[in-house]
Amino acid sequence: MVGGFFGAIADDFTGATDLAGLLARSGQPVSLRMGVPEGGDAGAFEVIALKIRTVPVDQAVAQVLAAVDWLQARGVQRFFWKYCSTFDSTDRGNIGPVAEAIMERLDVRQTIYCPAFPENGRSVFMGNLFVGQQPLAESPMKDHPLTPMRDSNLMRLLRPQVSGDLALIDRLTVAQGPEALRAALDATDAAHVIVDAVADDDLRVIAAACRDDVLMTGGSAVAMPLPGLYGAAGLVDAVARVGFDLPQGPALVLSGSCSAMTQRQVAAYAACNPCYHLDPLALDRDGVQPVIDWLAAQQGAPLVSATASPDAVRAAQDALGRARAGQLVEDTLVAIAVSQRELGVRRFVVAGGETSGAVTQALGVTRLDVGPEIAPGVPWCAADSDGVRVALALKSGNFGAADFFARALA
Ligand code: ADP
DSSP states (O other): OOOOOEEEEESSHHHHHHHHHHHHTTTOOEEEEESSOOSOOOOSEEEEEOOOSSSOHHHHHHHHHHHHHHHHTTTOOEEEEEOOTTOOOBTTBSHHHHHHHHHHHHTOSOEEEEOOBGGGTEEEETTEEEETTEEGGGSGGGGOSSSOOOOOBHHHHHGGGOSSOEEEEOHHHHTTOHHHHHHHHHHOOOSEEEEOBOSHHHHHHHHHHTTTOSEEEEOSGGGTTHHHHHHHTTSSOOOOOOOOOOOOSOEEEEEOOOOHHHHHHHHHHHTTSOEEEOOHHHHHHHOSHHHHHHHHTOOSSOEEEOOOOHHHHHHHHHHHOHHHHHHHHHHHHHHHHHHHHHTTOOEEEEEOHHHHHHHHHHTTOOEEEEEEEEETTEEEEEEEETTEEEEEEEEOTTOSOTTHHHHHHO
């Protein structure tokens, strides 16, 4: 079974939509799968969304290898391991262990790591990751509920996650162009090579240098030039831009992200639209029914939000435990999504990577067609949800501008 050429595996659902949206800018049709598909054919560009950022390493590796096998059986020749542009991970993983498992499965000696996404303010310089002008560990990512990032240096972050050697190729080499970068990669014995990038031009150099690599790893942006490079090299057919039908109908915004940007987006939207603020302690006590009753009385496109400040998140976690607080929020947003779809909601805007994964799974969505971007890295997608056609905008916590929710629904 052939048909596939490029296959990406993403560690969360918004990461996958982000990557799919950037690949689709090339005009190539991009197919986005929720979870490892069962059977079926592949298109030239496949993105498989997993929900493995914070699961135990062995579970993450098992799911990723199943995805690799599915892609390989369909002729895929180029693989991409996609993680967050803020390198969300812990000492245990899952970025490094998954990369090593794919390398072993595909018999790959070396791979690069480049989480940079300059359009969204993520850059890597001398191996240090910046969010806008702040080092990662001084950015709001230091307070992330699940993967607090307390170091900005990618060498130090990756070191405990892998067994192979590490190297850094810095911006001074990248600035010399693809041939110089290729030579530097070939010259190092290191299995894991972090590559600096501060601007889109750097990403084009890296993609060109790694065009023939069987495996690349990174954020979404370093993959963006690849469809064009593959097309120019005659590796994939040039395809005319495909049309896109976005399902219409009543809309709902669900936010389970506590990122600084989502906090601004929730505040901006709640100022002009009905908004229900979820409190994990109240959810523990009263369940989801009060929210569903409130929704029944609303007009327009209401927002249900668990978004809270780092202090409020900590207070809920202290009272309920970190896992239970997160689970209550997730279970509630999932129950709301399903109940509102039954009542006719057809457009869902979801904020939060983990949250999007949970909501999409609960809606029974397994495959999405990737449409136009609302903001860099956040496309509208269309999908079958248990027999009805729905539109989904899945936003990673940090993406989009303050008016994102209103812009998505405009
Ligand atoms: P992001 O994309 O910003 O990382 P995620 O959805 O991936 O967002 O992660 C946010 C996590 O925080 C989710 O697991 C969610 O259930 C949890 N969460 C959201 N709101 C709260 C809250 N008020 N208290 C505790 N945990 C929360």
